[in-house]
Amino acid sequence: MNLIIQGTEIENSDLRAVAKLAGASQIERITGEAFRMLDAEPHPEIESFCEETALDFAFVVPGKKLTDFGLVAMDMDSTLLAIESIDEIADLHGVKAEVAAITQSTMRGEINFAESLTRRAALLKDLPENALQSVYDERLRLSAGAEKMLQRMQSVGIKTMVLSGGFTFFTERIKKRLGLDYAFANTLDIQNGRLTGHVLGNIIGATGKGEILEQVRNELGLSKEQVIAIGDGANDLKMLGAAGVGIAFHAKPVLQARATYCLNHVGLDGVLNLFE
Template identity: 75%
Template sequence: MNLIIQGNDVQNNDLRAIAKLAEASRIDRITGEAFRLLDAQPHPDITEYCEEASLDHAFVPSGKKLTDFGLIAMDMDSTLLAIESIDEIADMHNVKPQVSAITQSTMRGEISFAESLTRRTALLEGLPQEALQKVYDERVRLNRGAEKMLQRMQSAGIKTMVISGGYTFFTDRVKDRLNLDYAFANTFEVQDGKLTGRVLGNIIGASGKGEILKRIRDELGLSKEQVIAVGDGANDLKMLEESGVGIAFHAKPILREKATFSLNHVGLDGIVNLFE
């Protein structure tokens, strides 16, 4: 077993202390902020030590390679992107506090996603469609390490997919920008150039995300173990359950509890550092 240590400022004394706790045989440098401790053993104090030092840690089987995988599925808002797109749309319509409150309640698993999206979309009624492009142009930001991570995935022959509980207006543009293979999201209704406050078709929520991932996985002829899924909230639980490796990225506790690995400090490029 290898122990991967990552952080924005990894100190040598912390590495040595963790290596001693883990009885590691060697410390290999992966990048300036990622290190692999070989032949590591679990120790009850490692988690607390890493939390106090603001370090991410993950025990990964030796020999686990990035090329062992064939598909990575990602949530969009607050995962691939550094924003909640619906909150930014709401800001254009002067209803951001109301929408943000519903978003946070959903992320904590307090209300169903379908109810949440229906309520949030209803608050956007009357918003001119051109405001969406303004949000995309002015406010959409990728999370740190996103492009580097995707380039590594794509160079390894791994298919890339975003599955969002947000809107196709954004996922379609993100897909084109990042050369993703697949993009799935919800579609809002527009009449006379304005949002009606309604969602068209079946809402993609937690169950829908899992179903889509399973369908694409099967179409590609991949096993569950060949899939990585990345998310940040309760809505991503089913997606992670349909993957061999589930990664909680700067996530809510409900997702961290179920994930294979958690990244709380480094960027998305920290995912590729987990594998050889």
């Protein structure tokens, strides 16, 4: 196996220590923040050492190329974006603390997503529609490395998709801004320029994310092994389950436990370093 080590600041002494634990035969530099250790073997102390030194690690099969994939599916809030958009909307309505508490409980898997979104949307009742544009213009931030990752994937022909339990107001604008191929999310009900506190149609939650990913995957004629899914919370479990490679990005423990790889310290461009 190869062992990929990534971090924002990597000390040579830490690299050597990991290589010794893994019995690696050679260390190759990928970028200034990523290194590949050849002929590495798992060791029980690698995980704890990397946690202590703020390093991400991943054991990967040699020869696995980025061009082996045909689709990447990404969660939006706290994954593709460095914000929780619904929390920022709530802040403009004076209910951020209440909404954020529900958001975090949902991400930990403590509340059913449909119930969670229904409760959070109700708290936004009577908020002016233009508040959504204010959040997009003033508060929206992409996660570190997002554009670099997407540009590289798009350059090799990988289809890109955002699949969110959030709102179409944001996913449609992000789709256009980043040149994504697909965008799926929930639609807020707006009447007379104000939010009604309701969500239109069937709510896209954990199950919906998995089903939509499978549908798009099949339409593209791709196998499960040709799909990468990236998320951060319990709502992304079924989406990652519908992909050959599931990546937990700065994620809750419930998702990290089920993911193929975990990135806790580097940006989304760290995904690129997992493949040759």
